[in-house]
Amino acid sequence: AMAISDVGLPGEVPWKKMSAEELESQYCPSQWGVRLRAEEALRTYSQIGIEATRRARATRKSLLHVPYGDGEGEKLDIYFPDEAAEALPFFLFFHGGYWQSGSKDESAFMVDPLTAQGVAVVIVAYDIAPKGTLDQMVDQVTRSVAFVQKRYPSNEGIYLCGHSAGAHLAAMMLLANWTKHGVTPNLKGFFLMSGVFDLEPIMYTSQNVALQLTLEDAQRNSPQLKVAQVQPVDPTCRVLVVVGQFDSPEFHRQSWEFYQTLCQGEWKASFEQLHDMDHFEIVENLTQKDNVLTQIILKTIFQ
């Protein structure tokens, strides 16, 4: 039988009533696909990312392994449209993998359809755990965005896109204090795909073995707890929160509550549930120009 608390009344925190096993499963995206078994879903995702990156590097003009800081891992790849120009929209992508897997070298999913329409695409690396802490990753991502603004001051907008843990890192940029970076990036849009915006439940899953988050770390790095108190630098900046139909209920809740909180503030937010897609297909399908989300991204950039 269903308890009244299972329907998610406002202000309730459903994950606190879950068993350890249930919480682990809710935060294991590969278990929720309907198309493939977990290992196969992860393998397919990785293969599509590797192939898209190989293709992007073989066919597009690019600058690879560009340092945005002094650290060994502080590198980004820039892929350009055919027509040479600096006054371009720049689309920055932050890969997922629970802050402990993934790399820029297998994450150039959207390069082909976006560069074909005149968008420069930047795939950003950051130091995953255990080498990097959450605070260090957030700082690296902040510096990567400042770097792109400084290097391309005549850009026609900077758009930040992240997936899963990368959506968390992108969302943290809604809270960034740019004054200490000497530049205010021309941020025009955020695309947050299947993200985690309240990190506290992660502390009670196996993901925290590598992350070692304390409650203070989790709270300090939870945009869900902070975003209502910040004003957008640019009131026209759009924030799109996206979740896959087959993402777990906890991933749905994370995205929906973050969207609602954005709406309570001054943010120009929208929410999209992508039909017939799991956590990984959302990104895999960005290799296709006729995909729903690819089209939404292009419309947002060129509106």
Ligand SMILES: Nc1ccccc1C(=O)C[C@H](N)C(=O)O
């Ligand atoms: N490799 C990824 C890439 C992007 C986003 C999540 C993952 C994960 O591996 C999540 C988790 N370990 C899972 O098995 O679902």
